[in-house]
Amino acid sequence: MTKPPDDKDLRPTPLQPKDDKSHAMLQHLVAEQNACDLVNAMRDIRAQSSASATGISNSELVAYALRGPSAPMDFRIERVIRADRSVGLRYRRMLQSGAIGYSELAMAAGTGAYPERRVGAYDVKVVEDGPDKYVILSQLAGSSAGPQVLEAIGRDESVRIPLSEAVRGHIQIAIDPANDDLSRLLRLLGEATTELYLI
Amino acid sequence: MDVAQIDQQTVNELNGIVEARRLGAADARKLANFVAGAVRPNRDRPIFDLVRVMAETGAKVLGGKPPGRTDVDRCLAVLLGPASTVVAHCKGKLPTHEIQPLMGFLEFLLMHNECSYFADMRRIIETLARTPEAGREPAVKSAVSEIASRLRAYRTERFPVARHEKVFRSLLGFLGSRPKRTSAIQFDDEDIVAFWDSQVRDGNRLLYRTVVKHFLTLESVAADIGAQRAMNDAVSLYDSDDGRVLAPVESATESVEAIGDPIEHRYEALVEFLRTGLPDGVKLLTGTERDRLTDLAECGPFTVSRPLTALRYISFGAVQSGIANFLRRGSGGSAIGERVDCGDATPYPDVHQGYTKLSDHLSKLLLISAFLAAPAGNDNPALTSVEPDALAAARREGQGFLKRLKREGFDEAPDVLARTVVPVSGDLVQLREVVSGFLGGVVSLERGAELNTRFSNDKVRFAAAFRAAYLAPGGASTVPGASS
Secondary structure, three states, X not given: OOOOOOHHHHOOOOOOOOOOOOHHHHHHHHHHHHHHHHHHHXXXXXXXXXXXXXXXOHHHHHHHHOOOOOOOOOHHHHHHHHHOHXXXXXXXXXXXXXXXXXXXXXXXXXXXXXXXXXXXXXEEEEEEEOOEEEEEEEEOOOOOXXXXXXXXXXXXXXXXXXXXXXXXXXXXXXXXXXXXXXXXXXXXXXOOOOEEXXX | OOHHXXXXXXXXXXXXXXXXXXXOHHHHHHHHHHHHOOOOOXXXXXXXXXXXXXXXXXXXXXOOOOOOHHHHHHHHHHHHOOHHHXXXXXXXXXXXXXXXXXXXXXXXXXXXXXXXXXXXXXXXXXXXXXXXXXXXXXXXXXXXXXXXXXXXXXXXXXXXXXXXXXXXXXXHHHHHOOOOOOOOOOOOHHHHHHHHHHHHHOOOOOOHHHHHHHHHHHHHHHHHHHHOOOOOOOOOOEXXXXXXXXXXXXXXXXXXXXXXXXXXXXXXXXXXXXXXXXXXXXXXXXXXXXXXXXXXXXXXXXXXXXXXXXXXXXXXXXXXXXXXXXXXHOXXXXXXXXXXXXXXXXXXXXXXXXXXXXXXXXXXXXHXXXXXXXXXXXXOHHHHHOOHXXXXXXXXXXXXXXXXXXOOOOOOOHHHHHHHHHHHHHHHXXXXXXXXXXXXXXXXXXXXXXXXXXXXXXXXXXXXXXXXXXXXXOOOOOOHHHHO
């Protein structure tokens, strides 16, 4: 009696090159078997849990990620994005797909309370003028598209700020301490791990 | 079937799509086929269809204007929205019969592997939307080629290709090695047992039922391939050797409507109905009746074309499944030493008798359904061709059966019962057809040799194979074959 196959024999490997006339047949048979296994596995898993894992559909997540500049925050979706690592990763990849630029980390050389960032074709920095603070987005030479939204995603919180038109290549956001969103933005810009998206 | 062999992320992704889009069993199966590439003759046909839907929808959403940034998002929103909207955009220009699984397929392409392909798909949609209709064909082919290439890599990475390839290579090798055959893919009942036996004696404890399913797959694939000349055509549009576009898939796309779904899908739909589609609150079938019908439906077209294989599947397949379950659990019921002798195998005449009773029961259920359907005026369209007097007589008969049938739920008022029973009458008709076909096949089989004689011969043969598989030194400790 021969030995049962070793794990290495079952490791997925590409189909062999077209070495015989049966190759097309073999490809079809393997695909049919994969589909059959897939359907059975889907049925078994569905039988074990009737509710969807996250409670939000893919189309909801896409619509939320690609929402307009002034669309309100959906706390139900935000909660899932924060709680479910996989959903959070998907959401950020969707943002990246439509973003003019994004930055996942502050520059290594960044110093001070608010490290500077390069986000696509923009430099983002916080300027302090006495008690007043401003976030300045400066357009680099040669870039054309203007962002409509700045979204900052931190470990525990996130914020989405609609942007005004650039004036001579600069967009200025005056931080009003009484405004929750702007205060949150400032807080997030103080953390090197905050992700920034210009959309 | 060992779920651990299947990529869990893919399974979860597809289940999420099936639930969110409320896809029925048939559409869920098609979606799985699209992702696995189990589409004949050309596995890239759904990609081609999808890309054309994306291009058409993009053109309609933009209305001829060049797209701005948010317009691409609007296209995405439409494509990810209800399928009816997409149908409205494509009606009259593209085939829309598979739009539900096709849009699920798009959702999979966008979302799979944590959206790692999302940006590329967005770019493809944007490119298609930007391209004027006159120059769209090259853009469509380029998109199909790119997506096909992506999926090819995904399947190689995520599916147990080598494992299945090994089994099917053995099967094709076995069939090819037989002397004096006109075709390497023609086989009979004896070939199925002989292949299984050879695997068992080689130490691969494949379930006989698994082997029968492999032969079913082989037969349907071979039939499709033979009918559609695909042995000479490209299996994929994308050639990994040099990235060339090998062949157009338009013909495959256009012929698919006329051909319809492969025949095995009819049997799969019946198995799914028996598993999940029977109505609650009324006992149309007992657990044993349901299991028997499931066993039969799993034999697919072999119920008619190879009744002996179906008998073996039902009788000795059950014995081997019992052994495999015993080994998996480590206890319960008779010991392996007793089981391998096949003393529990149902003799073929008893199998025949059991299904004859089942056929009678299904006929009664259909007569009851005909009676219940009459007052509500919701006749099955098939009944309109029945002569009125015969129909009236059938309904009277159905009324009589309903009074006498002592099963849970059948004491409900007829209008209440009608709402439960009449909608599944189509499935019951199909089940009765399968059972009738099988019984007809068994009767023909008996003309060759007595069923008892066939059973006795097979019992000796299967018992010998089971002994070799499960009683050989060190043989009864694990069940690799049970996972296949």
